Amino acid sequence: MKQLITLCLLTFISSFCLAQNYTLITTLPSKSVKGEKSSASFFVEIMEETFIRSGLTLRTEKGHWIANQKKVISASPSKGFVITPLTRTKEREDAYDWILPITNYKLQFITNDKSIDITNLEDLKTQPVCAYRESPAEYQLRDLGFTKIRTKVQEQKCFQGLKKQTTKIMLAHGKLAAIQGYKLIGGNPDQLIYGRSFSEEILYLASTKGAVSPQDKKKLADAFDAMKIDGTYKRIFDTY
Secondary structure, eight states: OHHHHHHHHHHHHHHHHHOOOEEEEEEOOOOOOTTOOOHHHHHHHHHHHHHHHHTOOEEEEEEOHHHHHHHHHHSOGGGOEEEEEEEOOTTTTTTSEEEEEEEEEEEEEEESOTTSOTTOHHHHTTSOEEEETTSHHHHHHHHHTOOOEEEESSHHHHHHHHHHTSOOEEEESOHHHHHHHHHHTTOOGGGOEEEEEEEEEEEEEEESTTOSOHHHHHHHHHHHHHHHHTTHHHHHHHTO
16 A cells, blocks of 8 residues: 555656646737737736746746747747747648647738728739738738838837828728727827738737646646636637
8 A cells, every 4th residue: 555655646746847838929019009918928827827827937038029939939849948929821721739729810011001902913013012921910911912012020010100101001900900009109090991801810829839737738728618618718718
């Protein structure tokens, strides 16, 4: 009996020691106007609640978005890197494990210049368009044959360009994101004019390949589903 108890204790300690600790890699938050919260903070808050409910340890590391993506792709699974918000695209499909779908959006052309026909796609192809670098917005513009793509390492730079009139057109990650992004740089969202939107995209929590075990994936999925059922997800979403 004593040997059995010892064996059980050793098994418990071993499994505890082997438990994976996770690090959430995300983007640096945009500078916010007083009383406003950045969209990056929304994803962090949702993931922190999900991991707490799953009984999994999570720390957060913020940095430049393009460098962070490369960091997660090249990391050892033992690092336990997860990343959000990330759109699942053909360019990224095999680079990550896709853990949880978090929210949806549609790419949307925007301007604040009334002289531009934002609905005429062919005319837009002849003009400079701002987009977040190495994002679905840039990929979409390239797929459509746009040649005057002005990419920025921070999406906030596109919104700032609109406000300063140094940028005339932008492909934003959804109408709601455009409204918030423009507000965060002190712009008036009522000035925005909306053009064509595209097929719905999904923002995910992803990870380094093999970093999240099947058991932990299930824990996270169950916790996330429970948050939607009990209204926690909506409550957090509504604060943004």
